[in-house]
Amino acid sequence: MxxxxxxxxxxxxxxxxxxxxxxxxxxxxxxxxxxxxxxxxxxxxxxxxxxxxxxxxxxxxxxxxxxxxxxxxxxxxxxxxxxxxSPIGRYTMNSAVVAGGSTLIALVLGVPAGYGIAKSQKRGMLGFVLIARMTPALSYLIPWFIMFRAIGLNNTLTALVITHLVIGLPVVIWVMVGFFDGLPRDLEEAAAVDGASPWQAFWHVA
Structure with a gap:
């Protein structure tokens, strides 16, 4: 039971x-x-x-x-x-011009360069970018001084912009290569199917 x-x-x-x-x-x-x-x-x-x-x-x-x-x-x-x-206002303006100008030019040149390297099958250029990043900036000083003095750019803001651009451009390219590598290729292929050129795919998709 x-x-x-x-x-x-x-x-x-x-x-x-x-x-x-x-x-x-x-x-x-x-x-x-x-x-x-x-x-x-x-x-x-x-x-x-x-x-x-x-x-x-x-x-x-x-x-x-x-x-x-x-x-x-x-x-x-x-x-x-x-x-x-001291003319602190002029110094501040000079710093703004040099920083803003070099950054803008580095972005205009570095973003398309990073996109081209990331989407290319040949990564040899990335080695040159890495070498430029690893080279100490102090090693450029004497060649820059001789070159700027020869072409009449010594003690000018243009020389400072070029100096900062040479240092900052490899950094921008390196960062943008890593960014564009993370984008799915399906988006670019879909843009190409829709008739977009490589530049249009870069501008609208990337």
Whole structure:
């Protein structure tokens, strides 16, 4: 004879339903991560704060020994000397022209070059780009100086733009080759089926 026994629902301890253990674990992980980030960032942060301290201290405190970290007599004289004693506006404009011009030209030349290298079956040009990236920029200084002096570009913004372009163009090409390698070829093949030229596929698809 079979005996049937009713079994009630299992009782789950209330402690397992409490969210506090999970909250404390997340807080502990966040605290450890925050401390690690603070330790890694602290050297750079200290240098920045020390520069700010030097800028706000008078000369007497800057040359004091032992060094004074927190300014006792904060002053803006250093900033006034820079603004009044040098054409900072012209320097800023020169930097903007050189940075903007070299970046724009590098993008105009580097993006199509990266696309052509990525979609070509011959990757030999990528080796030249890698060599250009690995070559120290200081090794270019003497040839550049001789060349710019010979063609009359010495001490001009054009020479600076060309200098930054030679350094930045290989970086742009290298990055764009990696980007275009990740694009599916199906998109370009579909564009070619629709009658698009390689340039149109680059402009509209890539």
């Amino acid at each position: 079979d005996v049937m026994q009713a079994v009630g629902p299992s009782v789950v301890p209330l402690r397992s339903l409490s969210p506090w253990p999970r909250i404390w674990a997340q807080a502990r992980r966040a605290l450890i991560l925050g401390v690690a980030v603070f330790v890694l960032v602290m050297p750079a942060l200290f240098v920045f704060l020390w520069m700010l301290s030097l800028a706000l201290k008078p000369d007497v405190e800057n040359t004091a020994y032992p060094p004074i970290f927190i300014p006792r007599s904060p002053t803006l004289d250093s900033f006034r000397q820079i603004l009044d004693g």
